[in-house]
Amino acid sequence: MATMRVAAAPELAPMKVAQISKPGGDFEIVEREIPKPGAGQVRIKVQACGVCHSDVLTKEGYWPGIEYPRVPGHEVAGLIDEVGAGVSAWKEGQRVGVGWHGGQDNTCRECRRGDFRNCRNVKICGISYDGGYQQYMVAPVEALVMIPESLSDTDAAPLLCAGITTYNALRHSGALPGDLVAVQGIGGLGHLGIQFATKFGYKVAAIGRGSENESLAKKLGASVYIDSQATNAANELQKLGGAQVVLATAPNSKAMSELIDGLGPNGKLMVIGATFDAIEVTPVQLISGSRTIQGWAAGTPADSEDTLRFAELAGVRPMIETYPLEKAAEAYARMMSGKAQFRVVLTM
Numbered sequence: 524m525a526t527m528r529v530a531a532a533p534e535l536a537p538m539k540v541a542q543i544s545k546p547g548g549d550f551e552i553v554e555r556e557i558p559k560p561g562a563g564q565v566r567i568k569v570q571a572c573g574v575c576h577s578d579v580l581t582k583e584g585y586w587p588g589i590e591y592p593r594v595p596g597h598e599v600a601g602l603i604d605e606v607g608a609g610v611s612a613w614k615e616g617q618r619v620g621v622g623w624h625g626g627q628d629n630t631c632r633e634c635r636r637g638d639f640r641n642c643r644n645v646k647i648c649g650i651s652y653d654g655g656y657q658q659y660m661v662a663p664v665e666a667l668v669m670i671p672e673s674l675s676d677t678d679a680a681p682l683l684c685a686g687i688t689t690y691n692a693l694r695h696s697g698a699l700p701g702d703l704v705a706v707q708g709i710g711g712l713g714h715l716g717i718q719f720a721t722k723f724g725y726k727v728a729a730i731g732r733g734s735e736n737e738s739l740a741k742k743l744g745a746s747v748y749i750d751s752q753a754t755n756a757a758n759e760l761q762k763l764g765g766a767q768v769v770l771a772t773a774p775n776s777k778a779m780s781e782l783i784d785g786l787g788p789n790g791k792l793m794v795i796g797a798t799f800d801a802i803e804v805t806p807v808q809l810i811s812g813s814r815t816i817q818g819w820a821a822g823t824p825a826d827s828e829d830t831l832r833f834a835e836l837a838g839v840r841p842m843i844e845t846y847p848l849e850k851a852a853e854a855y856a857r858m859m860s861g862k863a864q865f866r867v868v869l870t871m
Contacts, residue, residue, distance in 0.1 A: 541656040541851035546584020560607035570676040572655030573598025596655030622683035681866040692819040700724030708773025760785030776800035
């Protein structure tokens with residue numbers, strides 16, 4: 524009696540991954556099996572992933588509890604190519620992204636109040652689980668962001684961290700159309716902050732180091748350019764009536780501290796540039812004029828979708844440099860050099 528052979532199921536070819544094996548380690552380009560999505564998850568075929576300064580937390584091990592090897596990357600744009608059990612609202616072939624907010628526990632006090640951004644056990648893409656420096660990744664459905672068709676993958680990716688952070692901070696800052704808003708720093712965050720602030724209807728003062736940034740700042744929409752190397756930026760803001768908001772994007776605590784005196788009455792220093800150094804302020808500086816200092820982290824996937832829709836509507840786009848995944852180390856070094864114009868994006 525002839526035996527009948529059953530063909531084995533086809534196996535997916537291995538994928539390329541840029542991983543960090545230990546805190547402070549170098550990027551390693553390795554091959555791994557393509558992961559399967561679990562219940563409540565989808566697998567994303569990554570098309571582009573932004574390289575963000577916050578990736579230093581994974582690269583150098585600054586964030587506690589990271590399990591290595593780990594794949595960084597929290598500015599992910601791609602396509603769903605498989606859905607896990609119980610997933611009904613997302614379909615194969617759908618364009619999606621994943622930003623900094625990689626999921627929440629849905630049980631802590633903040634989640635029960637709908638404040639998912641401040642979940643006590645928030646998941647972070649590229650820290651809590653492997654991020655977008657790879658050809659395929661798995662993400663929980665609560666982390667997914669719908670990407671509008673008119674936005675390219677390379678444009679959408681940086682908007683999922685740098686974009687949402689500047690957009691969300693500005694729209695929660697309390698500034699109204701016509702108010703003076705200063706953007707400190709003309710870099711990865713700042714060049715988007717200037718665009719969003721201009722489209723919101725603010726009078727925008729861009730604050731940079733050196734005169735060479737003036738033409739770009741005004742091209743991006745700034746009404747005023749202040750060279751902090753050549754003049755006292757706080758005094759210049761006061762000549763304009765004082766800033767309702769200073770959006771502090773450059774991770775330089777000394778520069779942030781120097782701008783507090785540039786705030787007008789009820790003015791707010793909105794801090795989004797992450798650094799470990801202390802901001803110096805005296806109680807009198809805050810009491811005089813009822814000034815405040817507030818930090819702001821990115822936001823939820825719903826906030827990301829608001830950011831992408833507004834960017835699509837208003838024509839806000841990141842300025843980017845692209846690198847192939849195989850050159851992840853070179854791309855990361857370019858970002859860390861501070862010389863990139865202005866966001867670095869890996870393409871698959």
